[in-house]
Amino acid sequence: MTITMTIDQISVFVENKPGRLAEITEILGAADIDLRAMSIADTADFGILRIIVSEPDRALEALKSANCVVSVTQVLAVAIEDAPGSLAKILRILADADVSVEYLYAFITHTEGHAYVILRVEDTGRATEVFAEHGVKTADSHEIYDL
C-alpha cells in the first residue's frame, strides 16, 4: 500500500430510519474492517457518517456492494499532545494562514498522552505546508490505518 500524507475518509449516506446506522456498522464488521475514527453529521432528514478505517479500499467495496452511497474525501490527521491548548495551537496556525476548516473530529489512541485530530480543510495542500513550516507533524495514511 502506498503511503500518503492525506487520509482517505469514507463518507456514507445515512437514511433517516431507525437501525440504519447499525446496519452500516454491521456491514463493516462482517467485512472485518476496523474503525479508527468516526463522526456523524446530521440534519433533520438524513445523516452523513464519516469514518476512518483500517482498509479503506475493502471498506468501500463492502459498503458499495451493500448498496450504500459512499464517497471518499481526503482529510488530514494531526497528532497532538493530549494537553490543554494543543488543538487551539494548530487551529491558530490554519487561521493565520487563512485556511478554513470544513469540519474536524478528534480521537484518543491507546498510546498515552496522544490524540489525533482529523481535519477537513478547504485547501489541504496549503494546510500541509503551513503545518510543516510550524513543525506540526501530520500523520501519514499508514500510521492511521494501522493504529
Place this chain on the structure above:
Amino acid sequence: MSYYQAEIERASYETMRELQGERLVKTVKHAYDNIAYYREKMKEKGVEPGDIRSVDDLRKLPLLSKEYLRDAYPYGFLARPLSECVRIQSTSGTTGKRVVAFYTQHDIDLWDECCARAIVAAGGTNEDVVHVSYGYGLFTGGPGLNGGSHKVGSLTLPMSSGNTERQIQFMVDLESTILCCTPSYAAFLAESIQSMGVRDQIKLKAGIFGAEAWSEEMRRDIEKNLGIRAYDIYGLTEISGPGVSFECAEQTGMHVNEDHFIPEIIDPDTGEVLPLGEKGELVFSCITKEAFPLLRYRTRDICVLTREKCSCGRTLVKMFKPMGRSDDMLIIRGVNVFPSQIETVLMNAGYPANYQIIVDRVNYTDTFEVQVEMTPEMFSDEVKELSERENELLTSMRAMLGISPKVTLVNPRSIARSEGKAVRVIDKRKI
C-alpha cells in the same frame, strides 16, 4: 324547494334532449369551423358537422384527451378571437403541461349560473353571506363560486385560501352563512373554530365543498362540527370550473348541468359508450360555450350516472361521487398532481427517476411525501451541499406542482419494486 332556474332544472327528459340536441348541433359546427383538432379528427372518422343531428349522434364525434389540450397550449382549442375573450383560468401543472381555458363574457355568465344553481340548491338566497375560501387566481374554485354568489345576489366574501384566523374573524363579524372551500379546509376551519372557542358565534348553515375527494364519514364530521349541511360540487377547468355538477338537499349524488354539459360514460379502454347506470369514465361535451367548446372531453374520472327520480324535484341527470381515476393523476389538497411531473423535476435536478409518492390523510388533511433515492453522483460529504440540493429540489417541486411535498432522501434500491417495476404511488387515503 327553491331552484335558480326551475324551468331548466326541472325540465322533462324530452325537453332536455331536444334542447341539448339543438345546442350540440350548433356547437359541433362552431368547433369544426374553429378548432383544427375537431376538423382533422372528424375528417379521419368520416364525420361531418351535418351528420350530428341530435344527442344520439354524439358518439360519432372523436374523444378528446388532456394530452391533446396540453400539446395545443395555449391557443390550439381557442374557438373565438382573443378580442372576444375576457378571462383565462388554468389547471395546476407544469408550464409545458398546463391547460389554459378561455372564456368570453357569455362563458363566464353560464359558468356563474351553474354555480348559482349549486348555491341555491344548498339553500342559498340573496339574504345569505357566502364565504368563499377557495383560492382565487388561475384556480377556478374562487372565481366560480364568487360569480355564482353574485348571480344569487348573496353578499360575497372573497376570502380566498389561507390566513385561518382572519377567515374565522370575518365569519364571526360578518355572520357568514354559506362556506365554500375544499372539504379538507372546511375540516381544518372547524377545528380552528373549536380551538378559538368561537363555535357559538358561527352562523354557518351550509357548505359547498369540492375540488377533492371526501368520504361520507368526513361529510358527517364536518356537518356536526360546523353545525351545517355539507354539499358536494364537481367541476374541471377544461369544462368551465366548479358547478359542472352539484349536490341537492338529498345528498346522494350531483346533478349535472346537462343543458350546458352533456355527460357520457365510456369504457376507458375501448372508448365505447356504456349504458346509463354502468361504471366507466366520465366524458363531457360543452354545448353552450363560445371560447373553449370542448366536445367529448375525457375527464379520467371513473363514475356512474343515474336518472332515478330525485326528491329535490330536479330532473338533471345525477353523477355519483367519482370513485377513482383511469389515469395516474392524484388530487392532493385539491391540486392535481401527476407522477410524471415529479419525474421531470427529479431528472432536471440530476436525480434518477426513481421515486415513490406517499399520500395519506391525517386529520382530514392530505400529507404528501416524495421519497427519492440517493445516488453516488448526488451524494456529497458536506451537509451544506446536500441540504442545498435538497432545498433546490423542494423549490422546483413547489414551482412545478403548486404544492410542497416533504422530500425524503432514501437509500438506493430501497424503494419497493414489484416484478421489477417500481411502485410509484402509495395512496393510503381511505376515501
